[in-house]
Amino acid sequence: MGLFTRNTVESGTKCKKCGSELHSSERLKRHQKIAHDKKNDKCRVCGKEFPDPEDLRRHKKQCR
Numbered sequence: 472m473g474l475f476t477r478n479t480v481e482s483g484t485k486c487k488k489c490g491s492e493l494h495s496s497e498r499l500k501r502h503q504k505i506a507h508d509k510k511n512d513k514c515r516v517c518g519k520e521f522p523d524p525e526d527l528r529r530h531k532k533q534c535r
C-alpha cells in the first residue's frame with residue numbers, strides 16, 4: 472500500500488510530432504516551440520533544418 476505517487480506523467484505531455492515525453496505541459500509547449508516551430512528555419516536548397524535562424528542565414532550563403 473501507499474505506492475501511489477503523483478509523479479505520473481500528465482496526459483497531453485507527449486509531443487505528437489516526435490513522441491518525446493515531457494514532464495509538464497509547459498515543458499511540452501517549450502519543446503514544441505524549440506523543436507518544431509521553425510517554419511522559416513529550413514534551407515530551401517538542401518532541406519536541412521536549423522534551430523538557430525542565424526545558422527540558417529550563414530548556411531544559405533554557402534549552400535548554392
Ligand SMILES: [Zn+2]
Binds near residue numbers: 487489490
Ligand atoms: Zn517534439
Ligand SMILES: [Zn+2]
Binds near residue numbers: 514515517519531534
Ligand atoms: Zn542548404
